[in-house]
Amino acid sequence: MTEQSRGHSVDLQDYGLSSHVREEAARWPGLFPARVCGQHRDVYRLVCEGGELAGEVSGKLSYNAESGAAFPAVGDWVMIDRTDDRSGSAVIHQVLPRTSVFSRQAAGSAGGPQIIAANIDLLFICTSLNADFNLRRIERYVTAAWESMAVPVILLTKADLCDDVRGKRDEIAAVAPGVDTVVSSVEHSGEHSGGLDEIRGYIRPGKTIAFIGSSGVGKSTLINRLAGRELLATGKIREDDDRGRHTTTRRELILLPGGGLVIDTPGMRELQIYTGDLSKTFEDIEDLAAECKFGNCSHGAEPGCAVREAIEKGTLPAKRFESYQKLKREMSYEGLNSRQLENEKINRMFGSKSGMKQMFKVLKEKRKRER
Numbered sequence: 001m002t003e004q005s006r007g008h009s010v011d012l013q014d015y016g017l018s019s020h021v022r023e024e025a026a027r028w029p030g031l032f033p034a035r036v037c038g039q040h041r042d043v044y045r046l047v048c049e050g051g052e053l054a055g056e057v058s059g060k061l062s063y064n065a066e067s068g069a070a071f072p073a074v075g076d077w078v079m080i081d082r083t084d085d086r087s088g089s090a091v092i093h094q095v096l097p098r099t100s101v102f103s104r105q106a107a108g109s110a111g112g113p114q115i116i117a118a119n120i121d122l123l124f125i126c127t128s129l130n131a132d133f134n135l136r137r138i139e140r141y142v143t144a145a146w147e148s149m150a151v152p153v154i155l156l157t158k159a160d161l162c163d164d165v166r167g168k169r170d171e172i173a174a175v176a177p178g179v180d181t182v183v184s185s186v187e188h189s190g191e192h193s194g195g196l197d198e199i200r201g202y203i204r205p206g207k208t209i210a211f212i213g214s215s216g217v218g219k220s221t222l223i224n225r226l227a228g229r230e231l232l233a234t235g236k237i238r239e240d241d242d243r244g245r246h247t248t249t250r251r252e253l254i255l256l257p258g259g260g261l262v263i264d265t266p267g268m269r270e271l272q273i274y275t276g277d278l279s280k281t282f283e284d285i286e287d288l289a290a291e292c293k294f295g296n297c298s299h300g301a302e303p304g305c306a307v308r309e310a311i312e313k314g315t316l317p318a319k320r321f322e323s324y325q326k327l328k329r330e331m332s333y334e335g336l337n338s339r340q341l342e343n344e345k346i347n348r349m350f351g352s353k354s355g356m357k358q359m360f361k362v363l364k365e366k367r368k369r370e371r
Contacts, residue, residue: 008051014255015047016119016206021077024096031079031093036072036118037253044072046090050083055090069103070095073115074251074263075208100149102210105272105330113274117210117251117263122202123148124155126213126222129162129183135175136323141212142176143276143327150210152179153202157218159185159195175320177283184222196225205259215267223264227256273330282324288316299325 015035025033034055038045044055055078057071065071072078072095080090100120103113125141127133138154145152154172159165169181182202184195199222203209211219224230251265279286285307289297293304299321300308310316 010047010049010051012047012049013206014259015253016208016261017077018206020099021096024077025079028079028094031081032083033096034078034080034090034092035253036074036076036078038250039072039074040250043089044078044092046078046080046092048080048083048090053082053085053090055080055092057092061093061095067112069101069113069115073101073118074253075118075120075210077119102144102148102150102212103274104144104268105274116212116265119208120148120150120210120263121207122209123150123152124182124199124202124209124211124213124219125152126155126157126211126217126219128158128217129156129165129168130158132214132217133162133168135171136319137214137271138172139175139281139320139323140271140273140327142179143278143281144271144273145212146277146280147275152176154179154181155195155199155211155213155222156181156183157185157222159183176281178280196222199226200258203256203258203260203262206261208253208261208263210263210265212265213267217267219267220264223254223262226262227254273327276327276331278324278327278331282320285316285321285324 012033012035017033017035021033025031032048034046034048036044037047037052042056044057046053046055062071072092076098077096078092079094079096080092082090098118101118102116102120102123104116105113123145125138125145127138142152142154154176156165156168156172162168165183169183172179172181182195182198184199203226211223213219251263253261253263255261288306288310289299291306292299292302294302297305297307299305307316307321311318311321
């Protein structure tokens with residue numbers, strides 16, 4: 001959130017207001033569109049045409065919510081009852097349909113999805129080139145990112161602490177085919193000091209980019225550099241384990257001076273996937289599986305298993321296959337046929353087929369306008 005939005009009229013197009021959001025908002029006469037820029041417990045920070053104000057969900061919205069995913073999240077467009085706080089906080093009556101959702105499995109016994117960010121166009125998956133570098137974690141993030149409907153980009157930070165940047169990029173290309181990779185370092189000038197210009201190349205006015213990754217990989221530092229000032233708290237590298245200190249404690253949407261929006265997110269020590277697209281992240285394994293002698297091959301002791309043969313030949317790393325199996329079990333997709341798998345993914349991502357149809361209608365209209 002910028003200081004200029006506080007108590008002054010705001011052009012919501014700067015915050016990503018599109019024609020499809022206007023169309024959805026028109027269905028709620030007497031209410032006003034606003035975007036969620038932050039949340040602290042039950043209080044939301046909103047930006048609307050009248051500026052910034054606080055908001056709380058209505059009793060009806062709260063009562064009808066079937067899960068935590070039905071509540072507003074940072075990046076959501078919502079409908080509120082006022083455009084200023086002269087008579088108190090705004091009341092959020094409706095969450096408008098999302099065009100993309102990055103989520104994870106919520107902690108605790110209740111489970112279900114926890115929305116990390118909504119209505120994002122691009123996801124920077126941040127991982128540092130020191131102690132944080134982990135191929136299995138990258139596979140995990142990319143799997144969730146592809147399912148989110150946003151475009152993933154892998155952002156390698158702290159290149160000044162790595163002696164083999166090219167080698168690390170080659171390793172990532174093998175586990176995340178088709179995903180762009182950007183290298184950055186904000187500590188020293190030189191070959192990778194930039195990265196910032198390359199990052200800026202992905203940022204466009206009205207577009208929203210979320211920075212996700214483990215604690216201490218430098219997300220807040222990068223956002224501060226993009227903003228041109230210290231908006232977010234940052235921490236120094238710990239000498240004992242070469243990791244950054246966790247500083248971000250909540251999600252926040254920020255309007256950059258040159259246009260475009262970024263969402264800073266708290267570091268996640270482990271991303272437990274709620275739903276993900278294994279077919280894109282592990283396309284090599286699924287292509288091999290299609291060559292197995294038996295259609296229901298479990299890739300164990302069956303004869304004619306192309307997957308086991310590739311592992312034995314060394315063309316498929318055993319650890320990559322183990323990662324694939326683990327994620328499949330984690331998402332409870334094991335043993336489902338293609339129709340059951342599709343239905344399960346629809347329910348997890350959209351709540352229902354009608355929710356899916358609504359989202360794809362929005363995306364279709366969006367693509368037409370961008371042509």
